[in-house]
Amino acid sequence: MSYKRSSLMQERMEKNRKMILQSARELIAQGGFKDAQIQAIADRAGVSSGLVYRYFDNKSQVLIEVLNEAITFEVEILNHIAQGQFSPTQKLHKAVTTFVRRAMNSSQLAYSLMFEPVDPELEHERFHSKQLIKQSMTEILAIGKTSGEFSFEDLNTAALCVVGAMTFAVVEPLNPSRNVIFDESYKDYFVKQIADFCVNAVKRQEGV
Structure with a gap:
């Protein structure tokens, strides 16, 4: 059971990470790096800015x-x-x-x-x-x-x-x-x- 929970958690973390990167890419494609601010990335990904910082330092x-x-x-x-x-x-x-x-x-x-x-x-x-x-x-x-x-x-x-x-x-x-x-x-x-x-x-x- 512990292994299954760990596997599901890993999948969720990987999914969050991919959503964050995809959101950043879409923002860059629309308006350049200047539009890809952490809060904007978080909003587009449907997550909190705090979660973004769990995966990336800046x-x-x-x-x-x-x-x-x-x-x-x-x-x-x-x-x-x-x-x-x-x-x-x-x-x-x-x-x-x-x-x-x-x-x-x-x-x-x-x-x-x-x-x-x-x-x-x-x-x-x-x-x-x-x-x-x-x-x-x-x-x-x-x-x-x-x-x-x-x-x-x-x-x-x-x-x-x-x-x-x-x-x-x-x-x-x-x-x-x-x-x-x-x-x-x-x-x-x-x-x-x-x-x-x-x-x-x-x-x-x-x-x-």
Whole structure:
């Protein structure tokens, strides 16, 4: 009986934790980090602010957890593409296209997670998340260089440049202060431009 009570308590605690994180993510997606205050998170989750503090020491810890969960999911998608049955050129184009498209489809959330001003603790985690993205792109680039499809001097530098292009290129269109809604045709055009740029930057030129 004691074991059953303990198991039920663990399930309830895990459910509360997930609700808190989901609420924080929804608030960030609506209005950015500034809207994801502890009381607002608690209200949306239907719990007390005191309960939120039972799981997290402060707001930064909640936001870091949201960031880590989001980036883990994005990296899983990129890794799946990297390990797929495509040529390196196709993998790179698909990885960049998928990342940028997903960012533009969740513009406020993507902007906040990647660019909104944050405290040093969260900024450190943001830097780490970009390193994880870089690892996925490094895998694709390394395969492409070995196969002869790609040509560049330094793998790490090439990966940094690709990640820089696929992340910072979306700062302007994602910026919520511009209050612009893009139609699907523009999204398709914009995403393709970034993916083409990244591929052309590393692809071996004929005769070289």
